Amino acid sequence: MALATNIEIKARCADLAAARAIARRVASEHVGLDRQVDTYFLTRSGRLKLRESSLSGGQLIPYLRPDRPGPKRSDYQVVPVPDPPVLKRILSEILGVHRVVEKRREIFLCENVRIHLDRVEGLGDFLELEAVTDGTPAAEAAARRVVDQLMRELGVGEDDLVAVSYEGLLEARGGARSPATNRKPRPS
Numbered sequence: 566m567a568l569a570t571n572i573e574i575k576a577r578c579a580d581l582a583a584a585r586a587i588a589r590r591v592a593s594e595h596v597g598l599d600r601q602v603d604t605y606f607l608t609r610s611g612r613l614k615l616r617e618s619s620l621s622g623g624q625l626i627p628y629l630r631p632d633r634p635g636p637k638r639s640d641y642q643v644v645p646v647p648d649p650p651v652l653k654r655i656l657s658e659i660l661g662v663h664r665v666v667e668k669r670r671e672i673f674l675c676e677n678v679r680i681h682l683d684r685v686e687g688l689g690d691f692l693e694l695e696a697v698t699d700g701t702p703a704a705e706a707a708a709r710r711v712v713d714q715l716m717r718e719l720g721v722g723e724d725d726l727v728a729v730s731y732e733g734l735l736e737a738r739g740g741a742r743s744p745a746t747n748r749k750p751r752p753s
Contacts, residue, residue: 568640570700572708573630574716576725578692581682585671587719588680592673596620599670604653605732606660612730613660615646615653620672623649632733634726636712638705639695666731678711680719685731687738692719 578584589595600619605612611629618624623646630639646652666685673680681693694715696708727734 567700568629568642570698570705571639571641571695572636572698572705572712573639573693573695574634574636574712574721575691575693575727575730576716576721577727578682578690578725581684581690584682584692584719588671588673588675588682591715591718592675592680594674596672596674599672601666601668601670603666603668603731604657605663605666605730606656607663608660612732613656614732615649615656617649623647623652625652630730632729634723634728636709638700640700664732664735666735668731675715676711677708678715680715683731685734688731688734691727691731692721694719 597620599621602617603614604617605614611627613625613627616624616626625644625646626641628639628641630641631637668683668685671682673682677697679693679695679697681691681695683691683693685691694712696712698704698708729737
């Protein structure tokens, strides 16, 4: 099974209400409000998170994405999980938990782009754009153009862009670590 691909950005958002008003204007659909708990597990490369979502249920999401600001490619897979607590317990024991991220996410759709307005516990307010693409160079270039246009419409400046995941931001702050499963990955 091939990985799915996004072109995406994450940015700090000084005014979530203003961003919401613009998102409502440009979006073709308002998906709704989602409460999410993402448990990130220790990995040697990439990221692996178990998402518990009020809208989508449980999902295991492995992904590869560079840590740099601005539009970037993310390769990922979304695997439905029928019993998230059981999988969380098993993966916590096997891999160890790196960080837990709790957020309230409002989701809008604009063509092939998901607009996320996030309030992240311990971090504040953010905006994400995720343009779904087939991974070909032409599709990625088109997705970057759409993301650039939405960044302008939403007033996202270069100084607002965030290079790392919420997990990385929490790590930099030293927050939301799970002490009971704080283990380093074992060497192969």
